[in-house]
Amino acid sequence: MSAAPVLERPAVEPHQDPALTGRPDVRPTGHRLGPGRRRRLAWLLGPSALLLLWTVSSATGLLDPRILSEPWTVVATAGELLADGRLQENLAISAQRAGLGLFFGIVVGALLALLSGLSRVGEALIDGPVQIKRAIPGLALIPLLILWFGIDETMKVLTITLGVFVPVYLQTHAGLRGIDLRYVELAQTVGLSRAAFIRKVVLPGALPGFFLGLRFAVTGAWVSLVVVEQINATSGIGYMMELARTYGQTNIIVLGLAVYGILGLISDGAVRFFERKALSWQRTLAG
Amino acid sequence: MAAHSGGLTAVAPSGTAPSAVTSPGGTVSVRNLIRSFGPKGVLNGVDLDIAPGEFVALLGPSGCGKSTLLRALAGLDHDVRGSGVISVPERVSVVFQDSRLLPWDSVLGNVTLGLREHDAEARARKALAEVGLAGREKSWPHELSGGEQQRVALARSLVREPQLLLADEPFGALDALTRIKMHGLLQDLIAAHRPAVLLVTHDVDEAIALADRIVVLDSGRVATVRTVTPEVGSAVDAAGHEALRRDLLADLGVEPVASH
Numbered sequence: 001m002s003a004a005p006v007l008e009r010p011a012v013e014p015h016q017d018p019a020l021t022g023r024p025d026v027r028p029t030g031h032r033l034g035p036g037r038r039r040r041l042a043w044l045l046g047p048s049a050l051l052l053l054w055t056v057s058s059a060t061g062l063l064d065p066r067i068l069s070e071p072w073t074v075v076a077t078a079g080e081l082l083a084d085g086r087l088q089e090n091l092a093i094s095a096q097r098a099g100l101g102l103f104f105g106i107v108v109g110a111l112l113a114l115l116s117g118l119s120r121v122g123e124a125l126i127d128g129p130v131q132i133k134r135a136i137p138g139l140a141l142i143p144l145l146i147l148w149f150g151i152d153e154t155m156k157v158l159t160i161t162l163g164v165f166v167p168v169y170l171q172t173h174a175g176l177r178g179i180d181l182r183y184v185e186l187a188q189t190v191g192l193s194r195a196a197f198i199r200k201v202v203l204p205g206a207l208p209g210f211f212l213g214l215r216f217a218v219t220g221a222w223v224s225l226v227v228v229e230q231i232n233a234t235s236g237i238g239y240m241m242e243l244a245r246t247y248g249q250t251n252i253i254v255l256g257l258a259v260y261g262i263l264g265l266i267s268d269g270a271v272r273f274f275e276r277k278a279l280s281w282q283r284t285l286a287g
Numbered sequence: 288m289a290a291h292s293g294g295l296t297a298v299a300p301s302g303t304a305p306s307a308v309t310s311p312g313g314t315v316s317v318r319n320l321i322r323s324f325g326p327k328g329v330l331n332g333v334d335l336d337i338a339p340g341e342f343v344a345l346l347g348p349s350g351c352g353k354s355t356l357l358r359a360l361a362g363l364d365h366d367v368r369g370s371g372v373i374s375v376p377e378r379v380s381v382v383f384q385d386s387r388l389l390p391w392d393s394v395l396g397n398v399t400l401g402l403r404e405h406d407a408e409a410r411a412r413k414a415l416a417e418v419g420l421a422g423r424e425k426s427w428p429h430e431l432s433g434g435e436q437q438r439v440a441l442a443r444s445l446v447r448e449p450q451l452l453l454a455d456e457p458f459g460a461l462d463a464l465t466r467i468k469m470h471g472l473l474q475d476l477i478a479a480h481r482p483a484v485l486l487v488t489h490d491v492d493e494a495i496a497l498a499d500r501i502v503v504l505d506s507g508r509v510a511t512v513r514t515v516t517p518e519v520g521s522a523v524d525a526a527g528h529e530a531l532r533r534d535l536l537a538d539l540g541v542e543p544v545a546s547h
Contacts, residue, residue, distance in 0.1 A: 182387055185387075186389075190447070192400070196401065200401075281391045281427045
């Protein structure tokens with residue numbers, strides 16, 4: 001036998017099949033190109049490291065509290081604002097705006113994508129205007145929206161909706177158009193009705209694209225929310241931060257940022273959770 | 288009109304291939320079928336009849352139009368120009384070279400696809416048991432081997448009790464051992480369900496083993512038709528088997544090698 005390098009593996013891990021414990025497990029270890037098995041809560045590592053860096057540099061005095069408040073000050077501020085009810089009040093109104101904008105944006109984006117993806121007439125009518133809308137930064141529409149709708153909730157929700165529907169439309173449309181024609185043929189040979197075709201082939205086939213669009217949309221919703229709340233609002237997290245700026249309260253500003261960050265993280269995690277559930281049939285690198 | 292007369296994605300432009308009509312007796316008849324992609328004729332006047340329960344293999348070199356003929360019978364050529372009269376039975380099933388299972392649906396969901404009857408699920412379970420896949424109903428398609436996926440595709444086509452089964456090189460992508468097993472399975476299934484079959488293949492031995500009649504297509508025309516008696520088709524060492532094989536290879540323009 002040739003002396004091929006055989007690497008000895010460490011002892012069998014305890015959670016493995018007990019029948020195998022103690023038996024030698026010697027195998028050549030080829031290098032793997034995939035990222036390996038998924039580990040629970042691994043995504044927390046990056047944010048935790050960032051938090052640790054902030055705490056350490058504040059504690060050692062490396063970070064001037066006038067530049068960035070200490071983490072514990074921010075936590076204390078959160079406690080005070082929670083105690084007098086301002087935080088939850090502003091959070092509720094912000095969440096409501098983002099939620100409504102997201103909801104309408106997702107519905108409009110998905111519907112337009114379906115109409116444009118399933119019929120040539122729909123595509124001719126819808127795709128052009130959406131591409132033009134995409135070229136215009138969503139926030140550039142705010143002056144016009146203020147003139148049309150004033151500065152009340154309608155204008156705020158509409159701004160968010162306009163920012164949300166574009167990525168949902170684009171990705172869902174791309175997903176739809178990417179559905180293999182072979183499946184369309186199959187649908188014809190098994191005699192699917194148009195409704196069943198949409199339910200069984202089109203929607204599941206477009207779902208990966210839809211979820212990708214959803215993740216962009218969720219992030220986009222928070223971005224639009226910040227802008228509309230800091231330009232003209234008398235409530236919401238953005239208003240709270242804007243007010244804090246005029247009084248030089250760094251701690252409240254940082255708290256607002258932290259709240260936005262946490263909201264963004266939670267909503268992205270929620271989308272990814274539903275994505276994994278809905279797309280469990282996929283075999284991908286993400287695992 | 289046949290069940291598959293309309294496209295699901297777009298309206299066919301005028302001047303394209305006319306749809307098939309449903310034949311009353313369950314027979315297949317094709318008259319003077321012409322199909323062309325661009326200026327080049329792919330089918331140049333094909334006539335073909337298939338009796339109920341008859342197994343016809345369509346043999347021919349690449350590009351001779353055999354898949355085009357099968358797709359015309361399946362009603363899958365909305366955008367192809369042509370003329371001719373096709374009549375097919377009401378219930379037609381198609382098996383493709385790829386299993387064409389929807390990756391986002393379970394094995395059971397793939398078999399019941401498009402079934403409207405209330406007992407669809409029970410029938411699908413029975414069909415899966417028939418192809419030897421009982422217990423795999425909840426699996427995702429990607430969890431099955433290539434041969435198993437093609438067996439699901441067979442179950443999906445047979446659960447509809449087709450009067451005509453159209454098979455476009457269904458075993459072409461399988462390894463040789465799996466292919467032999469699939470031949471046996473297909474023969475059993477056909478004996479049980481008695482559909483007429485049109486099998487497109489480029490495998491002479493497969494055609495002899497399975498078919499009652501072999502139609503050789505060349506340059507968009509029926510070149511020769513050869514009948515396979517049950518005795519000849521039953522075994523490779525049956526009398527007349529080698530002669531038929533040699534004749535078919537000659538029809539296809541292949542000089543047989545002395546031994547292999």
